[in-house]
Structures are given as structure tokens and as C-alpha cells.
Amino acid sequence: MQYVSTRGSAPALGFEDVTLAGLASDGGLYVPESWPQFSAADIRALAGLSYVETAVRVMAPFVAGSLSEEELRDLCTAAYGRFSHDAVTPLVQLDNRHWMLELFHGPTLAFKDVALQLLGQLFERFLSRRDDHLTIVGATSGDTGSAAIDAVAGREKVDIFMLHPEGRVSDVQRRQMTTVLAPNVYNIAIDGSFDDAQALVKRMFNDADFKARFNLSAVNSINWARLMAQVVYYFYAAVRLGAPDRPIAFSVPTGNFGDVFAGYVASKMGLPVARLVVATNVNDILHRALSEGDYSQGQVVPTATPSMDIQVSSNFERLLFDAGGRDGVALAQQMQGFEASKAMRLTNAQREGAANLFTSARIDADGMTMAMRWAFDAAGQVIDPHSAIGLAAAREADIDPSIPVVTLATAHAAKFRDAVERATGTRPPLPARVGDLFAREESYAKLPGTFEAVTAYVAERATPRG
Numbered sequence: 443m444q445y446v447s448t449r450g451s452a453p454a455l456g457f458e459d460v461t462l463a464g465l466a467s468d469g470g471l472y473v474p475e476s477w478p479q480f481s482a483a484d485i486r487a488l489a490g491l492s493y494v495e496t497a498v499r500v501m502a503p504f505v506a507g508s509l510s511e512e513e514l515r516d517l518c519t520a521a522y523g524r525f526s527h528d529a530v531t532p533l534v535q536l537d538n539r540h541w542m543l544e545l546f547h548g549p550t551l552a553f554k555d556v557a558l559q560l561l562g563q564l565f566e567r568f569l570s571r572r573d574d575h576l577t578i579v580g581a582t583s584g585d586t587g588s589a590a591i592d593a594v595a596g597r598e599k600v601d602i603f604m605l606h607p608e609g610r611v612s613d614v615q616r617r618q619m620t621t622v623l624a625p626n627v628y629n630i631a632i633d634g635s636f637d638d639a640q641a642l643v644k645r646m647f648n649d650a651d652f653k654a655r656f657n658l659s660a661v662n663s664i665n666w667a668r669l670m671a672q673v674v675y676y677f678y679a680a681v682r683l684g685a686p687d688r689p690i691a692f693s694v695p696t697g698n699f700g701d702v703f704a705g706y707v708a709s710k711m712g713l714p715v716a717r718l719v720v721a722t723n724v725n726d727i728l729h730r731a732l733s734e735g736d737y738s739q740g741q742v743v744p745t746a747t748p749s750m751d752i753q754v755s756s757n758f759e760r761l762l763f764d765a766g767g768r769d770g771v772a773l774a775q776q777m778q779g780f781e782a783s784k785a786m787r788l789t790n791a792q793r794e795g796a797a798n799l800f801t802s803a804r805i806d807a808d809g810m811t812m813a814m815r816w817a818f819d820a821a822g823q824v825i826d827p828h829s830a831i832g833l834a835a836a837r838e839a840d841i842d843p844s845i846p847v848v849t850l851a852t853a854h855a856a857k858f859r860d861a862v863e864r865a866t867g868t869r870p871p872l873p874a875r876v877g878d879l880f881a882r883e884e885s886y887a888k889l890p891g892t893f894e895a896v897t898a899y900v901a902e903r904a905t906p907r908g
């Protein structure tokens with residue numbers, strides 16, 4: 443399988459190169475040059491398979507040329523063996539038509555583990571082949587940092603430096619990062635906001651010498667391998683609910699448009715997806731884009747769903763590219779316009795291409811609270827605020843009542859237990875697998891939020907190339 447850039451001028455690359463590169467050299471994102479096709483018979487043959495076997499079948503066409511089926515199976519077995527539920531991503535029924543797909547049974551209690559556990563395995567495999575080394579540098583407001591650290595802790599070919607804004611992530615989120623004491627893990631608390639931390643990371647990547655010297659790499663959801671890993675659970679859930687003989691709708695709490703774009707990919711591959719509901723909080727750029735064609739950046743408003751407090755959704759570019767006719771040169775111009783003015787209109791082709799499959803909803807704090815209460819009253823389920831945004835949108839969406847609607851549950855309620863307690867009066871206990879989190883030793887550096895301080899810290903500890 444070859445991958446092309448959404449901006450039309452970077453060279454096409456195979457899966458291994460795309461995984462290690464992250465962003466394309468023309469500033470675009472990589473997408474497969476064509477979508478693998480699954481017939482109804484191929485989908486029917488997934489019935490009854492384990493998560494790992496489903497993952498192997500669904501991902502095999504994407505990794506062709508870079509990994510054999512045996513290699514892929516080994517990596518998936520290692521990645522998903524660390525989940526605490528045998529089904530890896532179990533389905534829970536809420537009423538006669540609403541279901542939740544629980545994606546939070548991985549080591550750090552959010553759905554990002556599904557993709558990052560596999561990405562950690564892929565990095566290790568590809569870097570050993572090349573005898574190369576990567577330095578991951580990232581900024582996190584919580585979930586990505588802990589999932590990425592867990593996925594690469596103790597690996598020989600990777601160092602990870604993770605910046606978080608001091609005092610602005612939850613205790614659970616901070617401890618999930620800072621209690622990992624592996625020698626290749628460096629946590630840095632920055633005196634500043636998440637945006638400050640993010641700006642420092644961007645500046646490091648823009649420093650070409652620094653980037654080359656330490657072979658810097660990112661683990662955010664622009665990496666194609668992350669999206670690919672997320673396609674699997676759409677197949678896994680739909681097959682359990684009757685696909686290919688019955689269409690299924692999904693509602694997805696959305697920030698960077700990665701998780702829901704994976705649902706679009708599943709549909710393109712032949713899975714009968716009736717609808718994809720894009721659920722946003724009050725940071726609603728995606729809702730405005732999909733309902734009115736207006737993609738314009740607003741101010742980020744902090745909410746009880748911090749992982750969705752985003753105003754620019756990096757993966758949306760992949761949808762604009764594919765739904766808009768795959769014209770990379772035109773899209774490069776459109777995106778440059780957006781980067782300059784922080785606003786753009788979708789083209790008619792982009793709007794129509796998206797309207798076939800997507801609908802969207804903007805859910806405010808009341809809507810979120812009501813969905814949390816409904817899940818508890820209807821089915822005894824204590825759900826996290828992000829999942830509640832998805833569920834509220836699912837219940838509002840105009841979807842044929844005979845079609846099952848699956849809401850993706852993206853975090854364990856205990857990860858956001860203060861917000862859950864405020865909304866429901868119930869404080870969810872931490873699951874046993876992280877039970878001694880508050881007894882573990884923490885280690886992290888505290889640095890001023892200056893470029894000089896952070897680059898000096900990284901340069902002293904990272905492994906230079908060659």
C-alpha cells in the first residue's frame with residue numbers, strides 16, 4: 443500500500459515510512475492512495491473473531507509491503523494483551539437502540555491507548571529494522587501524554603519528552619505520566635498553559651537542525667497508523683450488531699477528528715455505516731463546518747471535556763481531501779488560506795461529500811449532564827463527560843429508529859471523577875489496574891516556559907542520531 447499527501451506534493455510512501463514520518467514533507471497528512479474494499483462476504487467472515495484477529499484482517503491491506511500477516515498479528519497480540527477486558531472494546535447495551543462501545547479498558551483509561559499501544563509496537567519494530575532512534579516530543583493536556591508514555595516506556599529505540607502545563611492537568615492524568623519511572627521517559631511541567639507548551643513543541647519541530655539531530659517525531663493523531671488502528675473497532679462493533687446485513691450508526695465525541703475519521707474510513711472500505719454523528723462540546727468548529735460550511739477558528743472555551751477543547755481539528759483535512767475529490771494542489775491553497783486568516787468556507791463538493799455520511803451536534807454542559815444522568819437511570823452506567831457528549835448527540839440525532847446507534851465511550855469515568863461527581867453525585871472509584879496510582883513515586887522536571895530552558899533540557903538527555 444502506498445500513501446499520498448493531502449497537499450499533493452510530498453512523495454508517496456509505504457506504510458513503514460509513513461508511520462515514522464508522521465506529517466508529510468509538504469505539510470499535508472498521509473492517506474492511502476485507495477481504500478481497501480471489503481465485500482459483504484469478507485465482513486460476514488469477521489463474525490465471532492477475537493479483537494486481535496479482527497484487527498489483523500482489517501489492517502492487513504494497509505500494512506501490505508511493510509509487515510507480514512504474522513508480524514502484524516504479533517504486534518497486535520502484544521498491544522491488545524495489555525487491555526483489561528477480554529473483548530478489548532466491549533459493547534454495552536443502554537436501551538433497545540442505544541449502545542456504548544467501551545474503548546477505555548487500556549492501561550491509561552482512555553481510547554487513545556487503542557492506537558498508541560499499537561504505535562509503540564510499530565515504532566520499536568521499524569526502528570530496530572533500521573537500527574535508528576527516535577525522540578518523541580509532545581505537549582499534552584492529559585490523555586495523549588499518558589497513553590504515549592505508557593506505550594513507549596522502557597523501549598530502547600525511543601526517548602519521550604512530554605510537556606504538560608503545571609497544575610492544569612488532573613491529579614490522575616499527571617500521576618499516570620509522572621509515576622512511569624523508565625529511563626527513556628522525561629516528564630516536564632511547564633510554568634504556563636497548554637497552548638504555551640504546544641507552542642514550545644512547535645518551535646522545536648521548526649528548528650530543522652534540532653529536529654534532524656535528535657530525529658524528532660510526534661505522536662499526535664496526524665499519524666496515519668493511529669487512525670488505522672481505530673478503524674478496527676468500527677468493524678468489530680458493527681459485526682457484533684448484525685453487519686453486513688444491517689446498517690449501524692455511530693456517535694463520536696470529537697476533538698481532532700481522528701476517531702470519527704476512522705469511522706469514515708470503515709465506511710469507505712464497505713462497512714454499512716448508516717450515519718456518523720460528530721458530537722462536539724461548545725468548542726463547535728466542526729459542527730459549524732458540517733452544518734453550515736463555516737470552518738472558522740474561535741477562542742477555546744475550557745469545559746468539563748478537556749480532550750475536546752479544540753478549535754482546529756487537524757484530521758479534518760483528510761476528510762476535505764477525500765470527500766472533496768482528492769485535489770491536493772487545490773487543498774494546499776485552501777489550507778494556506780485558512781492558516782493565514784483562521785477561517786475558510788467548505789467547497790460544495792466537500793460539503794456534499796461529507797453530508798452523505800455525517801451529521802453533527804453541539805452539546806453544552808446541561809446536555810452533557812442530562813446524558814450522564816440518563817445513562818445511569820436507564821442502564822445503571824456511570825459514564826465520563828466526553829462519552830456523555832457523544833451520547834447526548836446520539837439521542838438527538840434524526841436516525842431511523844430501527845438502526846442501532848453506537849456511542850463511542852472514549853474515557854473511563856474515573857479519569858474525570860470530579861466532573862462525574864459534580865454531574866451525578868457519584869464518585870467513580872479508580873479501577874484495580876491503576877489502584878495504587880496515588881501511592882507510587884513521581885518524578886518530573888519543573889521548567890520555566892522558555893524555549894531555551896526546554897531545548898537545553900532535551901539536548902542534554904536525548905540520544906543524538908548516528
Ligand SMILES: *Cc1c(COP(=O)(O)O)cnc(C)c1O
Nearest residue numbers: 585697698699700701749852853
Ligand atoms: C482525544 C479524546 C477525544 C477526541 O478524539 P479525537 O480523535 O481528537 O476526535 C475524545 N474523548 C477523549 C476522552 C479523548 O481523550
